[in-house]
Amino acid sequence: MISPTAQNLDDDAALRRSTVLERVSEGVVALDTDLRYTYVNERAEQILDAPRSQLMGQYIWDAFPESQGTVAQDAIDEAMATQTQQSFERYDSALERWFEVRVYPDESGLSLYFTDITDRKASEQELAQKNRQLSALVANTAQAVYLKDRAGRYQFMNEAAASLFGLAPEDAVGKRAEDLFDSESAAQIRRIDEQVLADETADSYEATRFIDGNEHVFLDNKYPYRDEDGTVVGIMGISREITERKRRQNTLEKSRQRLKSLFDDLPDSVVIHDAEGNILDVNRQTVEDLGYTRRELLSMNVSDFEVGLAKAELRTTWRTMEVGDRAKKRGRHRRKDGSTFPIKVWVDKTEIAGETHFIALSRDVTEPLRKEQQLEALTEEYRALLENADDAIFFVDVEPTDSGPEFRFERLNPYHEAATGLDSDSVQGKTPREVLGPDLGAELEANYRRCVEARAPISYQEELEMPAGTRTWQTKLAPVTVDGAVTRIVGIARDVTTQVRREAELRRKNERLDEFAGIVAHDLRNPLNIAQMRTTLSVEDPSYESLHREKVLEALDRMEAIITDTLVLARRGNEVESLEPISVTDLTAQCWDMVEADAASLVVEDDCTIEGDPDRLRHVFENLFRNAVEHSEGDVTVRVGRAGESVLYVEDDGPGIPPADREAVFKPGETSQEGGTGFGLSIVKRIAEAHGWTVRLTEASSGGARFEFSGVEVLSS
CATH class of the missing domain: 3.30.450.20 (PAS domain)
Structure with missing residues (x-):
């Protein structure tokens, strides 16, 4: 049977409308006031998976006892009790389809409509997935998201939320509901917040709020916010404004309540x-x-x-x-x-x-169609972002296993491929260990696991050796959550190699500057004091003017030597300008001529050609020769030769340097020679390192000092 309204129609109209109800794509059911079936169309018979002949006249909960205590019973009871339309969604596993069930009360009982919403559900899920991916790359959302402490002070408010009040997100921090809403709304918000904090459970509700005198309708979801120890320290909320939708729903609801027949109730x-x-x-x-x-x-x-x-x-x-x-x-x-x-x-x-x-x-x-176009637009935006970003963007799938989450690369953007030498096709579906080896792969997986456990974005700096070379990256990982589980990680990495190197070089320069400033300030003080004192004495005691003048000149010479050596060390000690083939015999001969060594002799044991900067290396050999002569009072033999494939040595038969003092002699300002600047061997070490050499001080077979340079590029011998 059908509703009384349909029965009152003339036979032709009733027949036509009855036929319509049999042909519509929706399932249609009528129940009397005792909730007994009075009408079931063919589509409803398929959806309910029960013959209508069996259902007619049967009490609904006898027919479907498994539906008692579900949302279906709640909606039907509410419709009968309040005489207002109700609705709920139902999944039919046999048909593998989703249905929206709308319940309409009238004087004869209830009318139920089963509308197939499978396509809408699929579209909504696809759109939601794309939105989640985009939300992981972008720092805001169209919904209002906020965080409060237990005292009701906003600790965070995203741009969508802050814009409702004409504020920037940072300006909303520290405010309370009383600062943003009318007093009635603020009091209601406070009551709900206190309930969520007391029960430590989430709450969802529809709320009408007034902001600057304008009415807004929100679908509010509030959750207890916990710290790392699990203690509830505040409230996290997501509010979606549904003002327009609510207005449309109210209008549609009023319209539907005026309809009296199954035919006119079809949407x-x-x-x-x-x-x-x-x-x-x-x-x-x-x-x-x-x-x-x-x-x-x-x-x-x-x-x-x-x-x-x-x-x-x-x-x-x-x-x-x-x-x-x-x-x-x-x-x-x-x-x-x-x-x-x-x-x-x-x-x-x-x-x-x-x-x-x-x-x-x-x-x-x-x-x-609008949603479909929106989905296409989001897809295009998503593609454009990946294709044109100047940062390395990558996607990692998270797969749960018995031993914990497993991570597999899903996609790399073009910048990532160019910067690292990897490509999406070769890494897709592979774990970090499979792509980058056990050590580096384990390091990456540890960071991914940390992101999954935090269920929040994390940032860190890492140095990675990729096929394209070793680079330093500032990396941010953001989890993508579906149904409460992290299913994917979106990573954005920025190449900061140049910046890190520049900062390191700046630190080194600052350290050298501090070092040289301290040395100059310390070592110039003594000769400066001597010059000042002798100048004063020469005025007070003219009879010793010649002696005082001699001492002043010695002090000034000493200061000039300190300044010269300091400048060499500071300006040129750590750099080479040009590398060229150099004859060791010719170079050492030129340097020996610059040393006052009347009683000393130079012996070149091995003639060879090396690669180096001749200007810088002159400082090396002149300082070594001068050091040997000065420490031996002039009577010394200096030998230069090779001690292997890439080792060059300079040794003398002088008194040598005790083992305990050998490390200290390379420090600026260290000297055991009266009148020495203490920079000579420091200059030697710095220039050697600038060539990529290492220098070691040891003892010669004669007992003198032996300096060995390793890593020398020998071109011919």
């Missing part, structure tokens, strides 16, 4: 027409969609408002269909005001009272 436009397209009947939705009155529509032809399909195409479709066939089309309807909108239409050919009729159910798909 889709229904048009019944003959084989020529002349309209025989329409439902209320058709009237609302097109803007015509029902009387106007009954005098029209389908082709009067169907502008997406040509009249010839419509007629061909109707003519080629058999009774019982269904055709699915995409079209476009024109309203009375001239505006148009896209539709999906399902046309059924049937017989009513022996006459051929067509039932056309059409649906406005403006919003699904």
Whole structure:
């Protein structure tokens, strides 16, 4: 049986509408006031997986006892108790489809409509997935997100939330609800917050708030926010403004409550027409969609408002269909005001009272198309971001296993491929260990695991040896969460190699500057004091003026030597300008001529050609020769030779240097010679290191000092 309203119609109309209910794509069920089945259409019979003959007259909870205590019983009980429309969603595992069930009460009982929303569900899930990925790369969201402490002070508010109050996110920190909302709204917010903190459970509710005198409707979700120890320290909230949606829902709800029959309660436009397209009947939705009155529509032809399909195409479709066939089309309807909108239409050919009729159910798909376009736009934005970003972006899939999460590379952006020498095709589906080896792979996996455990973005600096070379990266990892589980990690890495090297070089320069400043300040003080004192004495005691003048000149010479050596060490000790082949025999001969060594002798044991900067190396050999002569009082033999493939030595037969003092002699300012600057051997060490050599001080076979240089590039011998 059908509702009393349908029974009061004339037989033809009742027959037509009954036929419609059998042909609609929705499941339709009617229950009396005792919740016993009075009508079940064919589609509902499929969805419920029960023959209507068995259901008719049966109490609903006897027929489906497993649904008691579920959202279905709650919605039906609420509809009967309040006489207001209710709805819920239901998944049919047998059909593998999702249905939205809407419950409408009237004086005869309840009407239930099962609408297939599988496509919408799939579209929503796909869009949600894309949004989650984009949200991991972007630092904000369209929804208002905030964090409060237990005292109700906002600790964080994203841009979407702060913009509701005309604030920047940082300006909202420290404010309370009383600073942002009217007093009534603030008091309600405070009560809900206190309840969430007391129960330590999440709360979701719909709330009306007034901001600057304007009414806003929000869908609020609040969760207890815990610290690392699990202690609730505040509240995290996500608010979605549904003001416009709520207004539309209220308008639609009021409209639906005025409908008295199953036919007019159908949410889709229904048009019944003959084989020529002349309209025989329409439902209320058709009237609302097109803007015509029902009387106007009954005098029209389908082709009067169907502008997406040509009249010839419509007629061909109707003519080629058999009774019982269904055709699915995409079209476009024109309203009375001239505006148009896209539709999906399902046309059924049937017989009513022996006459051929067509039932056309059409649906406005403006919003699904908008979502589809939005999804395409998001996809394009997502692709453009990956393809054009100047940072290395990578995606890592997180797969749960018994031993913990397993990580596999999913994709690299072009910059990542160019900077590291890796490519998406070769790394896709592989673990970090498989791509980069056990050591480096384990290091990367440890960072990924830390991100999963934190369930929040993490940042760190790392030095990685990739096929394209060793680089230093500033890396940020962000987890992507689906249904409460981290399923993917999005990583963004910025190459900071040049910056790190520049900072290290600046630190070294600053350290040298401090070092030289200390040396100059310390070592110049004594000769400066001597010069000042002797100048004063020469004035007070003219008889010793010549002696004082001699001492002043010695002090000035000493100061000049300190300054000269310091400048060599500071400006040129750590650099080489040009490398060229150098004859060791020629170079050492030139340097020996610069040393006052009347009683000393130079012996070149091995003549060879090395690669180096001749200007810098002159400082090396001159300092070594001068050091040997000065420490031996002039009577010394200095030998230069090779001690292996890449080792060059300079040794003397002087008194040598005790082992305990050998490390200290390379420090600036260290000297055991009276009148020495203490910079000579420091200059030797710095210039050697600038060539990539290492220098070691040891003892010669004669007992003297032996300096060995390793890493020398010997070109010929």
